[in-house]
Amino acid sequence: MDRNKLLKEIRELYGDNTEQLLKDLSVLQGVKKPAKNKRTLAGPAIITLEDTTKTYKLGKTTVDALKGVSLQVHQGEIVALTGPSGSGKSTLLQLVAGLDHPTSGSVTVDGVRVDQLKGNSMATYRAEKLGFVFQFFYLQPFLTLKTNIKVPTMFVKMTELERETRAKMFVEAVGLSDRADHLPRELSGGQMQRAAIARALMNHPNLILADEPTGNLDSANADAIMDLFEQIRTERGTTIVVVTHDQRVAARADRIIELKDGRLV
Ligand SMILES: Nc1ncnc2c1ncn2[C@@H]1O[C@H](COP(=O)(O)OP(=O)(O)OP(=O)(O)O)[C@@H](O)[C@H]1O
Ligand SMILES: [Mg+2]
Numbered sequence: 179m180d181r182n183k184l185l186k187e188i189r190e191l192y193g194d195n196t197e198q199l200l201k202d203l204s205v206l207q208g209v210k211k212p213a214k215n216k217r218t219l220a221g222p223a224i225i226t227l228e229d230t231t232k233t234y235k236l237g238k239t240t241v242d243a244l245k246g247v248s249l250q251v252h253q254g255e256i257v258a259l260t261g262p263s264g265s266g267k268s269t270l271l272q273l274v275a276g277l278d279h280p281t282s283g284s285v286t287v288d289g290v291r292v293d294q295l296k297g298n299s300m301a302t303y304r305a306e307k308l309g310f311v312f313q314f315f316y317l318q319p320f321l322t323l324k325t326n327i328k329v330p331t332m333f334v335k336m337t338e339l340e341r342e343t344r345a346k347m348f349v350e351a352v353g354l355s356d357r358a359d360h361l362p363r364e365l366s367g368g369q370m371q372r373a374a375i376a377r378a379l380m381n382h383p384n385l386i387l388a389d390e391p392t393g394n395l396d397s398a399n400a401d402a403i404m405d406l407f408e409q410i411r412t413e414r415g416t417t418i419v420v421v422t423h424d425q426r427v428a429a430r431a432d433r434i435i436e437l438k439d440g441r442l443v
Contacts, residue, residue, distance in 0.1 A: 195340075214322035221253030224385060224417045225274055230283035232269050242310050245268040245440040246283065250267055254415045256407060258428035261437035267421045271387045272436065274419070275310050276300050287385065287402075309378030311388035313421070315370045317362040323356040324349060327377045334381050348376035348431075351406055353399070367394040375403060379410065386410075386418045392427050 189196050232244040243266045253259050259267050272278040273285050276292045285293045288307060290369035295303055304310075309330075317326045324345050331341045349358050362370055371394045378386060386407070392400035404427060410416050420427065428434050436443040 223250040226286040233281045258431035259421045266440045309383035309386040309389045313389035315374040340434040360369040
């Protein structure tokens, strides 16, 4: 289609939101290679943990998953969270996401005490500020890939057209355009993982928490996902925390935070 005609159509549909839409589209077009030099970390703290602990009780046994962790992550940082299996990485991410509450200590995100949020304010926090990539995907088995990706948008104000446009854009950004109408069981593990990543990006979160987002991907696809994360960070100042066992992925972060046995190394 002729570019000017397309632009005119977009302006008619999007009105005041046109500039943002065009910016979004340019972010994702082909996912440009990001600049080599790392960003300076001048932004304010967006995540603050203060002496945060988490103890799980299972019958008579207790597991100290986090044993007093204090840390800060700054706006616009890409942080890799590493450490052996069972060291508390997923637990830490879940506390930041408000999917679980700490046993003691505090979790503050963007000035809000997440450990004290409840009910509607918690739901709003998750829907509007956060994109979460689950370690085990959690795609709805009876929804197609594209509908799965649209699910988070049901909890924020968005027109159907915008839902559709963003879904298309992110499905393409993770290389799944030809699988958009498939059910999760018809997808490979890596394809499900990429769908889960696309879903986390749909509401343009200010903070992306990704639990081993490249764990099922080959190195070319893992690189493409890290390119996409870097691009989104550069364009939108998004903060991204990535749990990973992959040294190559960790090496691309601005900073590595390592956990061992529930403590920072
Ligand atoms: N819901 C739960 N109930 C009881 N124990 C739990 C629960 N979730 C995690 N744990 C325990 O807490 C510890 C930390 O688990 P966590 O899932 O945070 O580790 P992880 O670093 O993400 O490991 P992995 O790399 O294998 O994903 C482990 O010993 C785990 O068994
Ligand atoms: Mg984990």
